Amino acid sequence: MLAPHGIVGVLGIDVSGGALDTAAEHTLLAILDQAVVAIDRSRLSRESLEKNAALEGGRFRSALLASVSHDLKTPLATITGAVTSLRQLGERMSAKSRDDLLISIEEESGRLTRFLANLLDMTRIDSKTVEARRDWVDVADVVRSAVDQARKTFPGLSVDIKLADTLPLIRGDSVLLGQVLFNLIDNARKFGGPEPVTIYARVEKDAVMISVVDLGKGIAGKDLERIFEKFFRRARSDGRAPGTGLGLAIAKGFVEALGGSIRAESPAVKRRGTRLVLRFPIEPQPEQPK
Numbered sequence: 001m002l003a004p005h006g007i008v009g010v011l012g013i014d015v016s017g018g019a020l021d022t023a024a025e026h027t028l029l030a031i032l033d034q035a036v037v038a039i040d041r042s043r044l045s046r047e048s049l050e051k052n053a054a055l056e057g058g059r060f061r062s063a064l065l066a067s068v069s070h071d072l073k074t075p076l077a078t079i080t081g082a083v084t085s086l087r088q089l090g091e092r093m094s095a096k097s098r099d100d101l102l103i104s105i106e107e108e109s110g111r112l113t114r115f116l117a118n119l120l121d122m123t124r125i126d127s128k129t130v131e132a133r134r135d136w137v138d139v140a141d142v143v144r145s146a147v148d149q150a151r152k153t154f155p156g157l158s159v160d161i162k163l164a165d166t167l168p169l170i171r172g173d174s175v176l177l178g179q180v181l182f183n184l185i186d187n188a189r190k191f192g193g194p195e196p197v198t199i200y201a202r203v204e205k206d207a208v209m210i211s212v213v214d215l216g217k218g219i220a221g222k223d224l225e226r227i228f229e230k231f232f233r234r235a236r237s238d239g240r241a242p243g244t245g246l247g248l249a250i251a252k253g254f255v256e257a258l259g260g261s262i263r264a265e266s267p268a269v270k271r272r273g274t275r276l277v278l279r280f281p282i283e284p285q286p287e288q289p290k
Contacts, residue, residue, distance in 0.1 A: 001032055003040040075108035075115075110153065118246040121179070122230065125253035132257040133173040136286055139201050139208055140167055142174050146181035147199065150189075153182075157189055158196035167201055170208050170280045172258040180254045181212070183247040184276050188214035192273065208280045215273040219266040227264055228252040248276075 001009035011032060013020070020028065082101040085093070093101075124130050140163050147159050181199070188197040192214025200211040219227060226232050231245040255262045260280040268275035 001036050001039075003036050003043075005040070005043070008036060008039045008043075075111045078108045079105050118250060121250045122246050122253075125250065125257075130176075130253065130257045132176055132254075132259075134171050135173065136169040137172045137174045137177060138167075138169060139163075139177075139210065139280075142177050143181060143199055143201060143210070145174075146178045146185065149178070149182055150185040154186075154189055157185075159185065160196050160198045162198060162200045164202040167203065167208060168282050168285055171283050172260075172280065176254045176258055180251045180258075180278070181210070183251045184212040187247050187276070188212055188216075188274070191216040193217075195273075203282070204279075206282050208282060210278040210280075211275050213268050213273060213275045215269060218268070218272060219264060219274050221266075224264045224266060228262070251276075 001007065001011060013028075082104050086098065086101055143161060143163065147161060150159065151157055185197055185199075193216050195215035198213045200209075200213070202209050223232075228248050228251075229245075230249045232249075233245040252262050255278055258280065260278055262279075263277050265275040265277060267273060
């Protein structure tokens with residue numbers, strides 16, 4: 001069985017019962033020709049997949065190296081510069097200047113911590129080792145906790161919370177859901193400008209819907225799906241691309257591990273901003289103790 005790139009197989013025929021007649025031989029040869037074509041197509045398909053995987057792996061490594069290089073060097077340079085200034089100038093600096101340098105060290109250390117946590121979370125998602133608990137979760141409590149964490153991490157951040165009066169419990173993992181909401185708030189903070197971030201939670205048919213809305217410049221329609229890809233980074237109004245491009249990819253991975261879905265809508269309000277919508281199915285509620 002000979003294909004363009006070489007031999008792909010060998011066929012043996014038992015003719016102890018008599019030789020094949022001409023018609024049977026032609027039929028057999030036709031079948032063999034089709035088998036060779038199928039085998040060769042399978043080989044080409046496999047090689048194409050391997051090449052695509054290699055190219056994708058190369059792009060991933062390049063993006064990872066670029067991200068790691070930028071997002072480690074920048075805070076480290078700031079921290080090193082601040083520490084050097086404190087050591088060299090010491091008491092000769094004003095109290096306000098020393099406080100400003102210490103605040104810079106604290107902020108950049110937090111940035112490094114979040115960056116490394118994002119890399120670890122993305123590794124867990126890629127290796128499919130995210131294990132979400134199936135506890136009963138109070139959405140309102142998780143939203144308030146995530147907002148409190150965001151306010152502590154980003155002083156001056158303005159967040160409005162608008163929750164429905166009654167929200168059913170959902171099955172899930174409060175820690176993962178809290179991390180998702182924190183990432184979405186962080187994303188809205190980066191792209192929403194000075195306007196407050198707003199979080200809504202409501203019931204829609206058979207699901208609990210959680211929305212995080214900013215009033216920034218919004219997202220182009222062609223990028224509404226791409227924003228959930230690893231290392232995809234949108235530019236802010238000043239042209240810079242903040243962050244690592246992992247926050248929304250991690251959010252998507254965690255949401256799917258929780259059995260939910262996430263989508264982006266833009267514009268969100270009065271032809272402005274972006275709405276990131278989480279949807280979690282409502283399951284039969286646990287019986288309340290009497």
